[in-house]
Amino acid sequence: MKFIIGIGGVTNGGKTTLTNKLMQALPNCCAIHQDDFYKKPDQIEVGEDGFRQWDVITSLEMEAMVNTIKGWQENPVKFARSHGVSLTPKADELDPDNRIHILIVEGFLLYNYMPILDVYDQRYYISIPKDECKRRRSTRTYMVPDPPGLFEGHVWPMYLKHRKEMEYNCQSIEYLDGLKSKEDIYYQVFERIQNRLLKHL
Numbered sequence: 001m002k003f004i005i006g007i008g009g010v011t012n013g014g015k016t017t018l019t020n021k022l023m024q025a026l027p028n029c030c031a032i033h034q035d036d037f038y039k040k041p042d043q044i045e046v047g048e049d050g051f052r053q054w055d056v057i058t059s060l061e062m063e064a065m066v067n068t069i070k071g072w073q074e075n076p077v078k079f080a081r082s083h084g085v086s087l088t089p090k091a092d093e094l095d096p097d098n099r100i101h102i103l104i105v106e107g108f109l110l111y112n113y114m115p116i117l118d119v120y121d122q123r124y125y126i127s128i129p130k131d132e133c134k135r136r137r138s139t140r141t142y143m144v145p146d147p148p149g150l151f152e153g154h155v156w157p158m159y160l161k162h163r164k165e166m167e168y169n170c171q172s173i174e175y176l177d178g179l180k181s182k183e184d185i186y187y188q189v190f191e192r193i194q195n196r197l198l199k200h201l
């Protein structure tokens with residue numbers, strides 16, 4: 001059995017933190033990170049506002065991300081092995097369809113890309129308020145550091161725009177309060193996943 005979980009959410013909402021905790025707890029669990037599909041910095045368009053447009057879907061190689069998900073779907077055992085994920089003994093056997101294989105797809109624009117909206121068995125989305133988001137982001141350094149004014153001028157306005165589009169296009173999302181503790185968020189999601197998996201056993 002294959003099961004795909006979407007962990008979407010605002011920048012610095014805690015998606016990676018949650019994904020890592022779930023990966024440690026769930027059997028045969030791989031992850032795909034949307035940020036790994038960023039185009040090269042010189043391919044990111046500069047907008048009329050003078051900022052590189054990092055926070056739009058066209059800055060990401062989404063077809064490559066879809067192909068990576070397809071690769072997992074076609075052979076989760078091979079995918080896990082090539083990503084250094086150790087498998088439970090039974091998952092190594094010949095018939096992978098009889099085992100549970102879990103894929104977490106994590107990213108800030110997961111539900112704004114229509115071609116794979118239906119790929120997820122469960123969709124989560126972590127939100128935090130603007131001031132907390134700005135505070136957490138100011139402590140981070142990306143491969144290309146944020147120029148002054150990027151958060152107010154580009155990141156947050158794009159978040160609001162995409163969030164509106166997402167709420168319009170995709171109804172079946174469970175929203176998570178990113179202000180809760182890391183442990184609370186983890187347990188909330190873990191329980192949901194566990195309940196869902198138990199139904200399939």
Ligand SMILES: Nc1ncnc2c1ncn2[C@@H]1O[C@H](COP(=O)(O)OP(=O)(O)OP(=O)(O)O)[C@@H](O)[C@H]1O
Nearest residue numbers: 010011012013014015016017018136178180181182
């Ligand atoms: N529940 C939480 N409470 C307080 N701080 C948190 C919580 N979850 C994550 N953080 C902190 O917030 C910062 C961002 O977390 P994380 O990298 O998991 O977010 P993200 O959504 O993956 O970010 P991005 O995708 O923008 O890189 C980190 O410093 C992390 O320790």
Ligand SMILES: NC(=O)c1ccc[n+]([C@@H]2O[C@H](CO)[C@@H](O)[C@H]2O)c1
Nearest residue numbers: 011035038054055108142143144155
């Ligand atoms: N990952 C990167 O290379 C990179 C570079 C510049 C900006 N970002 C930011 O990442 C967030 C998504 O996780 C977006 O808000 C980007 O601004 C990422």
